[in-house]
Amino acid sequence: MPFIPNSWIKDEMLKEMGLKSVDELFSDIPESIRISDLNLPDGLPEDEVVKLIDGISRKNKPFPEFLSFAGGGIKPHYIPSAVRHILLRSEFYTSYTPYQPEASQGFLQAMFEYQSVIAELTGMEVANCSLYDMSTSLGEAVRMSIRINGRKRILIPRNISRERKSVLKNYIAGLDAEIVEIEYDKKTGKMNLDDLVEKIDDETSCVYIENPNYFGIFEDDVEEISEIVHSRNALMIVGVDLLSLAIVKPPGEYGGDIVISEGRTYGTPMNFGGSSLGIFACKKRFIRNMPGRIIGMTHDIDGNRAFCMTLQTREQHIRRQKATSNICTNENLNALATLVYISLLGSEGLVKLAKKNMENARKLYESLVSLPWFKPVFSSSFFNEFVLTSTQDVFYMNRELLKKDMMAGLPLEREFPELEKCMLFGITELYDENDIAKLISAIKEVYHV
């Protein structure tokens, strides 16, 4: 058997142990539930597996063979080759959670550096080593807020993704808390501050805002929002696009108490929505209520600098049901990817990248609104995603584009009935003018122009 070296000396080992058959080792399983075999095919040699899966993989159409301009968070980005090479250092990817710090100084130092760059980007004082993704980060942030102030009223924007709302609802299912949605301004697409003022009260635990928001729009009234939130002694949770933080004021400078983000953008492929990276940062005074692993710097008995996991008394393996979260396995390797990615680009590269994303978004926007079938919906400035309304049936448009292996924007009307015929577009640095031109001419062909 592959990967099982003792298969061929099994009898020798049994004999040494005074056993006749391996079955004796399973005599503690009641006979009525013992099975003789699984109804699965026998194992295949590696080359046959490769051939088989190669055939299956051809049924996928990856970027840019399939060209999507859908917004909604996840988009293709370029990942420098060095990222993959570092991740494939097997000392990193085949290691376990660093419970033995003396054997894990490499990963521990890297995670200390990760916490540092996340703190720099978000303007927060501390960050943990990762949660699963941005939506679970939101769930944990709200739970943390409720732990901190004991209040049970949660304010969130109405314009966040439906899936994120569902995750949040599940994360607080056991807490008897109430979720209240704040309207967006129908003209600007920004948070409706009057509605916020009306809905916030002294029972409000936290207010969540996204910046840029789900429509790609910058919430530039954040100072006012912060004032409203903090005048009620509630916490402000800010969900950000990591990519934008190189050029956008970090939430730490406008009163954010907890900052969450999606780390996939920096160094983790789309993977059909696969493993991501939940970024989670906060003010230091809240740290004992923080979920997840935290790395601290310390020293060894010789006085040399060293790193270890710290404040573990918050965690499930020590505190069990009283832990701040149940999280154990997190997304450490993706956190490493993000750290390596950020290290390779530096502040110079990150700023350039963010600007390039904005530039491409404007090119796409201009090209689309120059067509007779698209009009802007909101008047505000956006990052690399934006909403347009169409004179046409957007589902039909995407069905037709699909024949050319393309997708325009993400239709929004299922999530927001009032945004009938609206699409959320998104673009990154990975697209060039030819890609945009391809989309434009494909749309023209749909309408026979």
Add this chain to the structure above:
Amino acid sequence: MYRFASFDEPILNRLPQKRVEVNPEIEWIPEKLRRKAPPNIPNLEEQQVVRHFFRLSQMNYGIENGMYPLGSCTMKYNPKICEDIANWKAFTDIHPHQDESTVQGTLQILYELEQMLKEITGMHAFSLQPAAGAHGEFLGMLIVRAYHESMGNEERREVIVPDTAHGTNPASARMAGFDVIEIPSNGEGTVDLEVLDKTLSDKTAALMLTNPNTLGIFESDILEIADMVHDAGALLYYDGANLNAILGKARPGDMGFDIVHLNLHKTFSAPHGGGGPGAGPVGVKENLSKFLPVPRIKKEGDRYVLDYNCPHSVGKIRDFYGNIEVCIKAYVYLLLMGGNGLKEVAEISVLNSNYMKEKLKKSEFYHLPYRDLRKHEFVVSCEPLRGKKGIRAIDVAKRLLDYGLHPPTIYFPLIVKEALMIEPTETETKEDLDRYVEALLSIANEDPEVVKEAPSKTPNRRIDEAFAAKNLVLTWKDI
């Protein structure tokens, strides 16, 4: 013998940096939201970055450095081809909102993986979405909640866990809003049926169980336990951390479990990644399948589809469909091993564990509490060693590092004093098992002062964790 490299590697922002002018301002951002100064991130050349992380990697121990027998963690070898395939562009570069017709390959793999997991566990439906074992437990508890609510039994608010349970079990139950009742094990190290009987009531929502349990002991009374739990109107939850021991030998579904979670990064050989990403699929019996998260993966004719039309579903527990690349690695592993290979996995992992146990229990320094026959892992107590020579489990663990070996899990489960919890897995050679046992026996015979001062051959000697908690230095700004 494996030796760590040791570098005085500076923190990233102390590496020599390029001096560049960076202007983050851009007119398209509203004035009051513009960043005035660039983030304080160093600007380095690629080779500096690569060298930095290369050096850090050499101060880290992975499964390819040597044996890594952490109990309940199933640190087995991770076949290279699984990594390669999961990194094919056809899999990495597809968008979750792409039309189903353009992602049929991945959907087929996910669908087939679900079918294989159903066969392996004896469950009727799976969701691959949970990102980790604990995330699977949390989903499992949400399903327990939804089930009892659908039966009009909102008053069932208690989840029972044995005192040998993983810490995630009570934490997950609590997160889903349940009160946790911990029950003591009997003299055999297994569930005490009398205590269980007294604890079960019309308030009980579920019993969470790991089988074999964290002592490596199979709960032989499992069928009685299942009956008792079901008679009380509660559900039986299976923590799949220890599934490796029974692959192809017995199935949780046949034992009467209603909900299981698996750890693809343990049992099915996806790497642990230094703590993730993993994947914690959840399987359920037919009557609970309607509660699984959306979307479900279905096959209609020869097409694979994502089905959102599930009115009873608990909804979402994360973005999109799961840690897909981890699922692909597990799928490749399952094709390589096949049904026959999985059975061999269980047999040899149990053989290896009992082989080591037999050798260790003869030592006057290590005591094997509870029943003799173990599954894929076993727990010995260093209590005799502590009594005779003042050497504690933590000292043994640290000294193993000087032998170039990764220590086992220590001080768990909590009911064994000075516990060493050892899980060799099936991927180690007999010589490696022998060497590990010899190291443990040799440490017991060493000068206690040397052992208590260990490690001495790692990049750092014993690390002051208490200092770290008292003097929080958590980012480079704090230095």
